[in-house]
Amino acid sequence: MSGDSGRFATGVPGLDAILGGGVFDGGIYIIQGAPGAGKTILGNQICFAQAAQGRNALYITLLAESHARMIGHMRRLTFFDEAAIPDRMSYVGAFKTLEDDGLRGLLDVVRREVRTRNASILVLDGLITVHEKARSELELKKFIHELQTQAAFSNCTMFLLTSAFDADAHPPEHTMVDGLIELQSALHGRRAERSLQVHKLRGSWFMGGKHSYRITEHGHSIYPRIEALLETPSVWDSADGPMVSVGIGGVDRMLGGGVDTHSVTVVLGPSGSGKTTAGLQFLTGGSAHEPAMLFGFHENPMALRIKADSLKLPLKSRGDKVTLMWRPQTEAVLDEVATELLSTIRQNGIRRLVIDGIEGFSKLTDEKARIGSFLSALCNELRALGVTTLATAETDHAGMTPGQPLKGVNQTGLSAVAENIIALHLAALRSENHRLMTILKSRDRRTDMRMRRFEIIDGGIVLDADFHSAERILRDISSQGPAPTPSTDLKLTGE
Amino acid sequence: MRTVLIVEDEWAIADWLEVLLSENAFNVLVAGNGREALDILHRDTPDLVLTDFMMPFVDGAGLIAAMGQEERLRLIPVVVMTSLLEHVVRDRAGRFRAYLRKPFREADLMKIIGEIFPDDTVNA
Numbered sequence: 001m002s003g004d005s006g007r008f009a010t011g012v013p014g015l016d017a018i019l020g021g022g023v024f025d026g027g028i029y030i031i032q033g034a035p036g037a038g039k040t041i042l043g044n045q046i047c048f049a050q051a052a053q054g055r056n057a058l059y060i061t062l063l064a065e066s067h068a069r070m071i072g073h074m075r076r077l078t079f080f081d082e083a084a085i086p087d088r089m090s091y092v093g094a095f096k097t098l099e100d101d102g103l104r105g106l107l108d109v110v111r112r113e114v115r116t117r118n119a120s121i122l123v124l125d126g127l128i129t130v131h132e133k134a135r136s137e138l139e140l141k142k143f144i145h146e147l148q149t150q151a152a153f154s155n156c157t158m159f160l161l162t163s164a165f166d167a168d169a170h171p172p173e174h175t176m177v178d179g180l181i182e183l184q185s186a187l188h189g190r191r192a193e194r195s196l197q198v199h200k201l202r203g204s205w206f207m208g209g210k211h212s213y214r215i216t217e218h219g220h221s222i223y224p225r226i227e228a229l230l231e232t233p234s235v236w237d238s239a240d241g242p243m244v245s246v247g248i249g250g251v252d253r254m255l256g257g258g259v260d261t262h263s264v265t266v267v268l269g270p271s272g273s274g275k276t277t278a279g280l281q282f283l284t285g286g287s288a289h290e291p292a293m294l295f296g297f298h299e300n301p302m303a304l305r306i307k308a309d310s311l312k313l314p315l316k317s318r319g320d321k322v323t324l325m326w327r328p329q330t331e332a333v334l335d336e337v338a339t340e341l342l343s344t345i346r347q348n349g350i351r352r353l354v355i356d357g358i359e360g361f362s363k364l365t366d367e368k369a370r371i372g373s374f375l376s377a378l379c380n381e382l383r384a385l386g387v388t389t390l391a392t393a394e395t396d397h398a399g400m401t402p403g404q405p406l407k408g409v410n411q412t413g414l415s416a417v418a419e420n421i422i423a424l425h426l427a428a429l430r431s432e433n434h435r436l437m438t439i440l441k442s443r444d445r446r447t448d449m450r451m452r453r454f455e456i457i458d459g460g461i462v463l464d465a466d467f468h469s470a471e472r473i474l475r476d477i478s479s480q481g482p483a484p485t486p487s488t489d490l491k492l493t494g495e
Numbered sequence: 496m497r498t499v500l501i502v503e504d505e506w507a508i509a510d511w512l513e514v515l516l517s518e519n520a521f522n523v524l525v526a527g528n529g530r531e532a533l534d535i536l537h538r539d540t541p542d543l544v545l546t547d548f549m550m551p552f553v554d555g556a557g558l559i560a561a562m563g564q565e566e567r568l569r570l571i572p573v574v575v576m577t578s579l580l581e582h583v584v585r586d587r588a589g590r591f592r593a594y595l596r597k598p599f600r601e602a603d604l605m606k607i608i609g610e611i612f613p614d615d616t617v618n619a
C-alpha cells in the first residue's frame with residue numbers, strides 16, 4: 001500500500017487518484033461532512049484497509065455512536081474484518097477523559113494509545129466536541145499543534161472527523177492541518193447525489209472540484225470526474241493500425257474501406273431506424289478472437305442476444321469474447337458508469353466497442369455543461385486504449401424536408417468526439433417507410449456521401465449497391481409535398 | 496449491599512450501567528479505563544468487576560492480569576463486556592467469570608449477575 005517515500009494509499013477506491021497518490025505518513029487530515037455523509041464509514045474503511053496491510057489502526061471516539069453499534073454497522077460492510085480487532089484495529093472512547101481532563105487529557109490519551117498500540121493510523125471521531133470543549137481559539141490551535149507534533153514524531157497519520165462545516169468560515173484548525181476533505185450531499189430534483197471535495201492537500205497535487213461518491217456494501221467508492229481524471233489520456237495513443245470493418249459491407253465501401261482503428265464513429269437515427277442492428281453488426285464484424293463489448297443503457301443482454309439470433313448474427317458463437325454490459329438509467333452516477341465501463345474495457349482487453357445510446361450519459365447528470373468535455377475525455381481514453389468505437393445516438397422521429405433531407409439532424413458536439421458520423425433516416429413515402437443512410441462526416445477520408453436505401457434482413461443491414469433507389473424515394477417525397485420540420489433533442493454539449 | 500466496579504471508556508454506557516445497578520441495590524464504583532480501575536482497586540475491594548475490553552491506558556486484558564497478581568483481588572469475579580467475539584477475548588485475557596457481548600440487554604446482564612450471586616435477590 002505504500003507508494004512514494006513517506007506516502008501511502010488510503011485504499012478507498014477512487015480517493016487516492018483524487019489525492020494525487022494518497023496521504024502522507026505523519027500527516028493530519030480533517031474529514032468533514034454533515035451527519036449521514038459517511039464520515040464514520042470512511043474513517044473505518046481507511047483503518048481496515050491499513051490493517052489489511054499489517055499496519056495498526058486506532059479509532060478514538062468522543063461524542064459518537066457507541067462502539068458496539070458502530071462495529072455492528074461496520075460488520076455489514078465487506079471491508080470489515082473481525083479478525084483485525086483488537087490487535088490491528090482497536091476502538092477507544094475518550095469523551096470522559098475530555099470531559100474530566102480537557103484537551104490536555106485527550107492529548108495524553110492519544111499519545112499513550114498511539115505509542116502502546118504502535119498505531120500508524122488514528123481516527124479521532126468528533127472533532128466538533130474538542131471545538132466545543134476548547135476554552136479559546138488559542139487552546140484549540142495548541143491542541144492541533146500538539147497533535148501535529150505527535151503525528152510527526154510517532155509517524156502516525158491522523159484523520160479528524162467532524163460534522164462542523166461552514167463554507168464561509170475558516171476555523172483555525174483548517175489552516176494548520178495537512179489536508180481538508182469534505183463530504184457533501186446535494187439534491188437534484190428528488191435525487192440526492194453525494195460528492196467529495198478536497199479543499200487542501202499539503203505537499204501534493206490533488207484533483208480539485210467535486211467528485212461523486214456512493215456508499216454501498218463495500219463502503220465508499222469515489223468516482224473522480226472523468227474529464228479531470230482523463231484530462232490527458234492514461235496512455236499515449238499509438239499509431240493508427242489497419243482499417244477496421246464496421247461489419248456492414250456497403251458502409252465499408254462508402255467509407256473507402258472501413259474506419260480507422262482507434263476511431264470513434266457515431267450512428268445517428270430515430271428509434272427503429274436500425275442503430276442497434278448496426279451496433280450488433282459492428283460488434284460481431286471483427287475476427288472471432290477479437291474481444292468486443294456492447295455497453296448500453298436500454299436493451300438488456302438477454303434482449304440483445306435474442307435480437308442477434310433473430311438477425312442471424314454470430315453473437316452466441318463468440319462466447320466470452322463478447323461482453324454485454326447493461327446499465328439502466330435509474331440511480332446511476334455519470335462518473336461511476338464511465339469508471340465501470342473503462343475498467344471492464346481494461347480488464348477484458350476490449351478492442352471493439354459499441355456504446356448503444358451515447359446520449360444516455362447526459363441523462364445521468366443534471367450538469368449538462370459537463371457532457372461535452374466528459375465525452376471528449378472518454379473518447380480520447382478509448383482511442384488511447386486502442387479501442388475502435390461505434391456509438392449510437394437517438395434523434396427524433398421526423399419527416400424529411402424536400403431538398404433538405406438532413407435538416408434538423410443536430411450533430412453539435414459530435415465533431416469533437418467522432419471521426420465519422422453516419423445518419424440513418426426513416427423516410428415515409430405514402431404508406432411505406434423506407435430506411436436511408438448517409439455518411440455525414442469521415443475525417444481525412446474520401447467518402448461516398450450519397451444516400452443509400454437499406455433493408456434489415458438476415459445478417460443485418462444490407463445497403464443498395466448504388467444511390468438510385470434513395471434518389472427516387474427523395475424525389476417522390478419532394479413531389480408529395482413538404483413534411484413536418486424534423487428536429488432532434490440530441491444535445492452533447494451544454495448548449 | 497454488594498459493590499460493583501464498572502470499567503468502561505464509553506461514558507454513556509458507564510452512566511447507564513451505574514443507574515441500572517444502583518436501582519438494583521448495588522453500590523456502584525465507576526472507572527473510565529483500566530488505569531482508573533486499578534486506582535480504585537488499590538483502595539476498594541468490590542464484589543464484582545464489569546469491564547470493557549478495548550480501553551485507553553490499561554485495557555481489559557491488562558486489568559484482569561493486574562488483578563490476578565494480587566491475592567486480594569484474584570478471586571473477584573470479572574465480567575467482560577465487549578463487541579469482540581468471545582474467543583478473541585479468551586485468547587488475550589486470563590481468567591474471567593463471564594462474557595457479555597455488546598450491545599446487550601438489561602436482562603442479560605442481570606441474569607449473569609444473578610448466576611454469580613445466586614443467593615442475592617436482584618430485579619432481573
